[in-house]
Amino acid sequence: MAIRRDTICALASGLPPAAISVIRMSGPAVIDITERRLSVAKLKPRHATLVDLHSEDGDLIDSGLAIFMPGPASYTGEDTLEITLHGGRMITELALKSIMSAGARIAEPGEFTRRAFEAGKLDLTRAEAVADLIDAESEAQLGQALKQMDGALETLYSGWREDLTEALALLEASIDFPDEEDAPERVDAPVREKLGVLKSDLIQALADGNITERIRDGFKVAILGKPNAGKSTLLNQLARREAAIVTDIPGTTRDVVEVRLTMGGYLVWVSDTAGLRETQDVVEAEGVRRALKAAEDSDIRIWLYDARESFQSDQVRPGDLIISNKSDLVDPESVSRETLSITAKDGSGIDKVEAAIIERLGSLTQNVSAPIITRARHRQGIERALSHLESALGHLESGIGAEFVSEDVRLASRELGTLTGHVDPESVLGAVFSSFCIGK
Ligand SMILES: Nc1nc2c(ncn2[C@@H]2O[C@H](COP(=O)(O)OP(=O)(O)O)[C@@H](O)[C@H]2O)c(=O)[nH]1
Ligand SMILES: [Mg+2]
Structure with a gap:
């Protein structure tokens, strides 16, 4: 039209x-x-x-x-x-x-x-890639946008939809020709097989730990630790500007201060947080709550502590970076060789912190080859498609009838179709006629 x-x-x-x-x-x-x-x-x-x-x-x-x-x-x-x-x-x-x-x-x-x-010149995922190409600030973002522009997502999503269309063709045939008494048996096994494979593909795509979304939107790095450890000083060193206020008064930082940087070709948001301690001050207590939230949401956690003290925390997770600061105030001999030690005040060791962050980014992204889920819109669409798929498999199992199964399959297909913008029920009919011997 x-x-x-x-x-x-x-x-x-x-x-x-x-x-x-x-x-x-x-x-x-x-x-x-x-x-x-x-x-x-x-x-x-x-x-x-x-x-x-x-x-x-x-x-x-x-x-x-x-x-x-x-x-x-x-x-x-x-x-x-x-x-x-x-x-x-x-x-x-x-x-x-x-x-x-x-x-x-x-x-x-x-x-x-x-x-x-x-005009049908590009599907929705490519249209999104155009925006991402223009917005790219890191090499990784650009690389991902280029793959998406090249049709990596469209191919993936369309491939999934084709699998659903084939399953639907089998189901439709068993609905339209119920007289062929062996139709249900003939149809159930291949449909179950197709849907089962697709289900595990979708689960796998969803299990990528949001990495491709992170490449697009930026990884989150949180600097955590007790008040006065030098967290704000470290943030300023990483940002190479006075982004956060530094004083010798414990409890200075109350809100989460975020700076946007590129590191190792990735966009990262480094956040400085309020020092973690028990406090009666209402504002500071809110800061501590936000710090814990930032810790929860972040991909990389840096625990900073004063080298004159020992580090203790029950919140450390595997992969967290533990760094001792103010190494200028302690005897170099007493500094543990196990932990990274820096002097945030004069910037010494900052390069090592950057290298450690880049290494962590490298291990977070090592398994990312193709862009899969680059946006929350895609994640949500795939999640919805998966739930329809699970429902279809459940209906197959219970033998409730091909109509119910095919309705779920159609809904799953519709969800995937919205990702590329190709929702078009006519395509199902075409596949029904072409893949089944209707003239028989
Ligand atoms: N001697 C020394 N003092 C530091 C170092 N890093 C930070 N400080 C000082 O420690 C105090 C607290 O620093 P700040 O960054 O505000 O700590 P935060 O509470 O963890 O954010 C300030 O007076 C800083 O100048 C360091 O490497 N050596
Ligand atoms: Mg601070």
């Missing part, structure tokens, strides 16, 4: 002033706008042409390069024009004004990609 749309335009490059500005437009009025504002009848598709851009009154705004990409072989599937101009504020403003006066409107955020999705 072709939808008659309006024409959208937007500044596609960064905010001016800049060396150049790229203005993009898409929609049915693109050819008309080209004729009226660039004074050229027809631009050669996919070729850079030097053009003059004029205002509504015919005044020259700037000269630049225009590239015309006719639909449907364009990003949005519609006629598209990109004009590269000098990146001045006034030029950009007048250029957009001129284009709008010729029949375009300013695009909504993401509207070009949305049109691309609606």
Whole structure:
């Protein structure tokens, strides 16, 4: 169904002033706008042409390069024009004004990609990858977004849906041809087998410990320990700025202070927390509660203690980093060789802390090969699909009837279909007819 749309335009490059500005437009009025504002009848598709851009009154705004990409072989599937101009504020403003006066409107955020999705140019996971490519701040985020852009998720999710469609085809046949008395037996075993395999695939995908989501959204590192251990000093050293207040008064840090850093190619959020101690101060007590929450939510926990004391905690988990601070205040001989020891105040040993964090990130991510679940939306969709699948398997077990099983399978498929944006019940019918000998 072709939808008659309006024409959208937007500044596609960064905010001016800049060396150049790229203005993009898409929609049915693109050819008309080209004729009226660039004074050229027809631009050669996919070729850079030097053009003059004029205002509504015919005044020259700037000269630049225009590239015309006719639909449907364009990003949005519609006629598209990109004009590269000098990146001045006034030029950009007048250029957009001129284009709008010729029949375009300013695009909504993401509207070009949305049109691309609606034109079937990319599925939802690829559309999400476009956003992730642009937002990537670490190499790992970029690598993941590129794989997703390449269709890794679409292939995975569509493959899962195909398995469901095949199971559904078998089930539909047993519903439509109940007279064939051996139909249920013939159908049950292969359906059970298919659904069982898929179930373990989904469980495995969900059991990735949120690692791909973490690569996308950032790993959480919490600095924990008693008041005055030097936690805020360590955070500031890692951040290379005074992000948290440092004083010699115990209990200075009350809220969780987070800084965003990249380490070893990964985005990480390092949080400084209130020192863990019993306190009568209501605000500090809330800080301690938040510190414990941050500890709970974090992927990597750093326990910092004053080298003059000994470290004790019953909250340490395997993989936590235990670091002694203020090594300047103790005899170097007495420092344990087992634990990492630093002097946060002058920055010595910070490189070792960074290396330890990077090593932990490496072991957290070592098994990640393909991007699976990069967003909470995907996790939720897969969880819902899994619960329908479990229900289908339960119904198969109880022998309640193929109708019930196929309803669950259909719901599971629908959930996976929403992940790619491909929900389309007609595809099931096609598979029913093609995979079963209906003419028999
Ligand atoms: N001598 C020495 N003092 C430090 C060191 N690191 C931090 N401090 C001091 O210890 C006090 C408490 O530091 P702070 O970072 O606020 O500790 P927090 O309560 O754990 O956040 C401050 O006076 C810091 O200057 C260190 O490596 N050596
Ligand atoms: Mg502090």
